[in-house]
Amino acid sequence: MSAQIIDGKAFAATVREKVAAHVTRIKDENGITPGLAVVLVGEDPASQVYVRSKGKQTIEVGMNSYEHKLDADTSEATLLALIDKLNNDPEVHGILVQLPLPGHLNEDLVINSIDPAKDVDGFHISNVGLLGTGQKSMVPCTPLGCLMMLRGHLGSLSGLDAVVIGRSNIVGKPMAQLLLGDSCTVTIAHSRTKDLPDVVRRADIVVAAVGRAEMVPGDWIKPGATVIDVGINRIDAPEKGEGKTRLVGDVHFDSAAKVAGAITPVPGGVGPMTIACLLANTLTACCRANGLVEPEGLTA
Numbered sequence: 001m002s003a004q005i006i007d008g009k010a011f012a013a014t015v016r017e018k019v020a021a022h023v024t025r026i027k028d029e030n031g032i033t034p035g036l037a038v039v040l041v042g043e044d045p046a047s048q049v050y051v052r053s054k055g056k057q058t059i060e061v062g063m064n065s066y067e068h069k070l071d072a073d074t075s076e077a078t079l080l081a082l083i084d085k086l087n088n089d090p091e092v093h094g095i096l097v098q099l100p101l102p103g104h105l106n107e108d109l110v111i112n113s114i115d116p117a118k119d120v121d122g123f124h125i126s127n128v129g130l131l132g133t134g135q136k137s138m139v140p141c142t143p144l145g146c147l148m149m150l151r152g153h154l155g156s157l158s159g160l161d162a163v164v165i166g167r168s169n170i171v172g173k174p175m176a177q178l179l180l181g182d183s184c185t186v187t188i189a190h191s192r193t194k195d196l197p198d199v200v201r202r203a204d205i206v207v208a209a210v211g212r213a214e215m216v217p218g219d220w221i222k223p224g225a226t227v228i229d230v231g232i233n234r235i236d237a238p239e240k241g242e243g244k245t246r247l248v249g250d251v252h253f254d255s256a257a258k259v260a261g262a263i264t265p266v267p268g269g270v271g272p273m274t275i276a277c278l279l280a281n282t283l284t285a286c287c288r289a290n291g292l293v294e295p296e297g298l299t300a
């Protein structure tokens with residue numbers, strides 16, 4: 001048996017088309033253009049690539065993109081003052097502060113200073129609480145993208161056994177809340193979980209979000225299960241030549257694809273959906289801020 005590949009790039013293109021169509025509509029009918037502000041502190045090259053790609057896609061779907069690049073030694077007061085300015089700017093509907101921040105900045109403090117209505121990452125404590133209690137919130141982009149692909153592939157998730165490997169605030173915990181919201185039986189596994197292989201073997205849905213290259217082998221996967229690989233790990237690839245690298249997920253793709261019913265690849269799986277969901281969240285935030293009808297199928 002060989003798994004169906006869940007094409008994250010194609011899913012993301014569909015999400016972006018829906019976003020672009022709705023943006024056109026509110027521009028025409030309401031004269032409003034959604035705007036996303038991205039704040040990058042420091043010069044981490046990987047982050048810069050990611051921020052550039054977000055900015056480009058933001059423009060492509062017809063929204064305004066505002067990039068704020070601050071020096072690595074920027075003070076907390078300066079960063080908080082910028083966030084305050086963005087919070088009060090009616091042209092800015094979404095604010096994303098790229099993580100991780102340099103060590104001298106308090107991440108929780110910074111995130112919680114963003115207006116929750118503009119918190120398109122869904123990391124503000126208010127949004128975390130709203131999601132956990134099943135109320136309308138901004139939903140973190142990566143888990144939202146995973147949910148959309150699971151629904152797209154499986155239809156209903158009701159009653160399925162789901163295992164989320166990883167308990168981060170950014171992916172694992174919100175992913176578990178979303179799966180619970182769709183009536184899965186949810187297990188959150190992590191580095192201290194006993195008999196992890198057996199826990200994973202029970203799952204109809206496996207979401208791997210630990211950040212360890214290829215740590216989930218195919219013989220942990222229940223035949224026919226749906227596997228969502230959130231990991232993006234760069235590893236050495238001597239077979240491509242000296243000093244070359246390649247991207248792999250948290251799942252050992254080749255062995256898992258022999259057993260799974262469906263699996264997301266890395267690259268081209270969850271990553272593109274994360275960015276598409278950021279655009280979707282910005283549009284949703286803009287609609288809520290202006291009392292406009294929200295796009296369908298772009299929220300949890």
Ligand SMILES: Nc1nc(=O)c2c([nH]1)NC[C@@H]1CN(c3ccc(C(=O)N[C@@H](CCC(=O)O)C(=O)O)cc3)C=[N+]21
Binds near residue numbers: 098269271275
């Ligand atoms: N506040 C905040 N929110 C984030 O959402 C956030 C962040 N900080 N900090 C950094 C991480 C990283 N991240 C990625 C999103 C998409 C790809 C992506 O599209 N990757 C491509 C591969 C890109 C390549 O080839 O290098 C793929 O998986 O196909 C990667 C990484 C969002 N992050």
